[in-house]
Amino acid sequence: MTDPHTDAVRHHDPSVRGFASDNYAGVHPEILAAFAVANGGHQIAYGEDQYTEHLQQVFRRHFGDRAEAFPVFNGTGANVVALQALLPRWGAVVAAESAHINVDECGAPEKIAGIKVLTVPTPDGKLTPELIDLQAWGWGDEHRAQPLAVSLAQSTELGTVYTAEEIKAICDHAHERGMLVHLDGSRLANAAASQGLPLRAFTTDAGVDVLSYGGTKNGLLFGEAVVVLNPERVRDLKFLRKMSMQLASKMRFVSVQFEALLAGDLWLRNAGHANAMARRLEQAVREIDGVTVVRPVESNAVFAILPREVSERLQKRYRFYFWDEHTGEVRWMTAFDTTEADIDAFVAALIEELGRA
Numbered sequence: 413m414t415d416p417h418t419d420a421v422r423h424h425d426p427s428v429r430g431f432a433s434d435n436y437a438g439v440h441p442e443i444l445a446a447f448a449v450a451n452g453g454h455q456i457a458y459g460e461d462q463y464t465e466h467l468q469q470v471f472r473r474h475f476g477d478r479a480e481a482f483p484v485f486n487g488t489g490a491n492v493v494a495l496q497a498l499l500p501r502w503g504a505v506v507a508a509e510s511a512h513i514n515v516d517e518c519g520a521p522e523k524i525a526g527i528k529v530l531t532v533p534t535p536d537g538k539l540t541p542e543l544i545d546l547q548a549w550g551w552g553d554e555h556r557a558q559p560l561a562v563s564l565a566q567s568t569e570l571g572t573v574y575t576a577e578e579i580k581a582i583c584d585h586a587h588e589r590g591m592l593v594h595l596d597g598s599r600l601a602n603a604a605a606s607q608g609l610p611l612r613a614f615t616t617d618a619g620v621d622v623l624s625y626g627g628t629k630n631g632l633l634f635g636e637a638v639v640v641l642n643p644e645r646v647r648d649l650k651f652l653r654k655m656s657m658q659l660a661s662k663m664r665f666v667s668v669q670f671e672a673l674l675a676g677d678l679w680l681r682n683a684g685h686a687n688a689m690a691r692r693l694e695q696a697v698r699e700i701d702g703v704t705v706v707r708p709v710e711s712n713a714v715f716a717i718l719p720r721e722v723s724e725r726l727q728k729r730y731r732f733y734f735w736d737e738h739t740g741e742v743r744w745m746t747a748f749d750t751t752e753a754d755i756d757a758f759v760a761a762l763i764e765e766l767g768r769a
């Protein structure tokens with residue numbers, strides 16, 4: 413396909429969809445349209461543009477009057493910037509063993525920020541006060557990195573969702589011990605849609621100190637935001653963001669995407685739709701002999717076990733990942749643009765491949 417306005421040529425088939433990650437999806441058309449709104453003319457670079465200024469009001473509507481948003485490029489960067497704002501050089505953060513900061517960031521919190529991640533195994537990706545206590549000890553002992561923060565993800569890497577009460581209990585527990593709380597909200601919109609609650613119910617109102625707010629998985633081209641909820645305890649974000657190479661010069665184009673996402677209900681429509689597609693997939697595969705759904709489906713991911721050779725053949729037709737090479741568990745993720753027809757075709761392919769087993 414060619415377009416008279418550009419020399420770029422379409423190199424992919426836009427009808428192809430898979431179940432590997434919500435990151436595989438393209439950009440929501442309302443977000444693409446927002447770029448054109450912000451384009452043209454000159455605006456002050458590095459975040460002093462009018463879009464980033466207005467964005468503060470947009471975030472405050474969701475997270476309360478004290479919230480301050482710092483747009484960044486990606487989720488790993490958001491986590492690394494946020495954690496640095498919580499911890500001194502000798503600090504450590506307690507997280508689930510399955511946390512993105514532990515397993516999927518190439519050690520960036522350790523290498524870029526110099527922060528030790530103290531992990532605890534969890535059955536479902538969720539921390540509890542009791543689990544936190546397995547690592548929350550040894551304050552004052554100079555031989556131990558000081559556990560001064562907790563990081564949890566909502567929704568978790570295993571597709572599970574904390575209730576607002578569970579997050580509040582973690583925040584109260586952490587604060588009683590002098591620890592601050594970071595929430596990796598790369599899929600916070602999916603959690604809010606799943607529980608039918610406003611974004612602040614799991615964050616500001618629950619006592620979270622700083623948040624990595626996810627845009628990319630929710631329909632943006634790129635962009636996440638570090639959102640400070642407790643400005644007394646979380647400071648110096650603007651310096652940390654630049655030092656961590658997360659300061660966009662043309663920031664207006666990150667900010668305008670967030671405005672398009674959060675000023676109305678696009679965030680909720682996209683997340684609610686992705687979740688509904690995961691439920692449709694779950695309901696269909698639960699009916700199939702030979703497929704076992706192994707985790708609760710509470711957001712936009714389905715985890716299942718099926719014969720390995722069936723998964724391998726199915727992978728030739730659809731992209732998805734093995735989550736656990738040992739057990740053969742696979743992860744199927746849905747996105748804002750997954751259609752009912754995509755699910756039905758995938759399920760039909762799965763049944764076909766099982767029949768050949």
Ligand SMILES: Cc1ncc(COP(=O)(O)O)c(C=O)c1O
Pocket residue numbers: 486487488489512565568569596598599628
């Ligand atoms: C829980 C979680 N946090 C953060 C991220 C963001 O990572 P990045 O944008 O750096 O790929 C992801 C992406 O998969 C994620 O699943």
